[in-house]
Amino acid sequence: xxxxxxxxxxxxxxxxxxxxxxxxxxxxxxxxxxxxxxxxxxxxxxxxxxxxxxxxxxxxxxxxxxxxxxxxxxxxx
Amino acid sequence: xxxxxxxxxxxxxxxxxxxxxxxxxxxxxxxxxxxxxxxxxxxxxxxxxxxxxxxxxxxxxxxxxxxxxxxxxxxxxxxxxxxxxxxxxxxxxxxxxxxxxxxxxxxxxxxxxxxxxxxxxxxxxxxxxxxxxxxxxxxxxxxxxxxxxxxxxxxxxxxxxxxxxxxxxxxxxxxxxxxxxxxxxxxxxxxxxxxxxxxxxxxxxxxxxxxxxxxxxxxxxxxxxxxxxxx
Numbered sequence: 001x002x003x004x005x006x007x008x009x010x011x012x013x014x015x016x017x018x019x020x021x022x023x024x025x026x027x028x029x030x031x032x033x034x035x036x037x038x039x040x041x042x043x044x045x046x047x048x049x050x051x052x053x054x055x056x057x058x059x060x061x062x063x064x065x066x067x068x069x070x071x072x073x074x075x076x077x
Numbered sequence: 078x079x080x081x082x083x084x085x086x087x088x089x090x091x092x093x094x095x096x097x098x099x100x101x102x103x104x105x106x107x108x109x110x111x112x113x114x115x116x117x118x119x120x121x122x123x124x125x126x127x128x129x130x131x132x133x134x135x136x137x138x139x140x141x142x143x144x145x146x147x148x149x150x151x152x153x154x155x156x157x158x159x160x161x162x163x164x165x166x167x168x169x170x171x172x173x174x175x176x177x178x179x180x181x182x183x184x185x186x187x188x189x190x191x192x193x194x195x196x197x198x199x200x201x202x203x204x205x206x207x208x209x210x211x212x213x214x215x216x217x218x219x220x221x222x223x224x225x226x227x228x229x230x231x232x233x234x235x236x237x238x239x240x241x242x243x244x245x246x247x248x249x250x251x252x253x254x255x256x257x258x259x260x261x262x263x264x265x266x267x268x269x270x271x272x273x274x275x276x277x278x279x280x281x282x283x284x285x286x287x288x289x290x291x292x293x294x295x296x297x298x299x300x301x302x303x304x305x306x307x308x
Contacts, residue, residue: 066142066182069184
C-alpha cells in the first residue's frame with residue numbers, strides 16, 4: 001500500500017522560489033500564466049493489511065508539514 | 078548568580094555554533110557549559126539550556142524539523158514546562174518554533190538569499206527575565222547568518238504576541254528606526270526575537286555569540302551578562 005502526501009504552502013505564504021519559477025516561465029513567453037504554487041510530495045510505502053490512513057495523517061501533521069505555514073493532502077495510491 | 082550553575086548546550090548533527098557559544102558563555106557568564114549530544118534521553122540538573130545555530134540534520138524537510146524528534150528535544154520540552162530558561166539562537170530558534178515551544182514559523186528569506194551581515198536589534202520589550210537588565214529601546218549589534226529567518230505568523234497570532242509582550246527584538250537601523258529598509262529577511266513587523274507566553278523560552282535569529290570578541294561588536298557581552306542574572 002502506498003500513500004502519497006502532498007505538502008504545499010498555505011495561501012499568502014511567501015515562496016520566493018515559486019515566484020522565481022513563475023517569472024522564468026513568463027519570460028519564456030507563456031504570458032497567460034499568472035501564478036505558480038510549488039509543493040512537494042512523499043510516497044510512503046506501508047506493509048500492513050490494516051487501514052493506515054489515520055497514522056499517515058498523524059505523521060503528516062506531526063512531521064511532514066508545519067500547520068503554521070503549510071497544507072497537506074493524502075491520496076491512497 | 079549564586080553558587081555553581083549548570084548550563085547546557087544541546088548539539089545536533091549539523092550544529093555549528095556550539096563551540097562559539099561555549100566560548101561566549103564561558104567568557105561572559107563565567108560558567109563552562111556542558112555540551113549535550115542530542116541522543117541524550119535524560120538531562121539531569123541544568124539551570125539553563127541553549128540550542129545553538131547551524132544546520133541541524135542538514136535543514137532537511139524544514140529547518141529545525143528533524144531535530145524536534147531527538148530525545149534531547151523531548152527533554153527540553155519537559156524542562157521548559159518546569160520553568161527552565163531555554164534560549165535558541167538561529168537554528169535553535171527554528172527548532173523551538175518547530176517543536177511549538179515558540180509561536181510562528183521561520184520561512185525562506187524574502188529574495189531567497191542567504192543573508193550574512195551585521196544587523197542592529199532594538200530591544201522592544203524588557204518586561205521579562207531574559208532582558209530585564211537591558212534598557213528598553215537600546216540597540217544591539219549582532220550579526221545574522223541564515224537563509225530561513227523570515228519570521229511568519231498569522232494576524233491573530235501576531236496580536237497575541239503583541240498583547241502578551243512576547244516580541245522582544247526587532248531589526249532596526251543603528252539609530253533604532255524599525256522599517257522595511259532595516260528588515261534583512263522580510264520578517265513580519267521586523268521581528269528578530271520572541272519569547273513564549275510563560276517567558277522562559279527565548280528565540281532569536283541573530284548571533285550574540287558572534288559579538289563578544291575584540292574584533293567584533295561587543296554587544297553580545299551585555300546580552301549574556303543580562304541572562305546570567307536569572308540563574
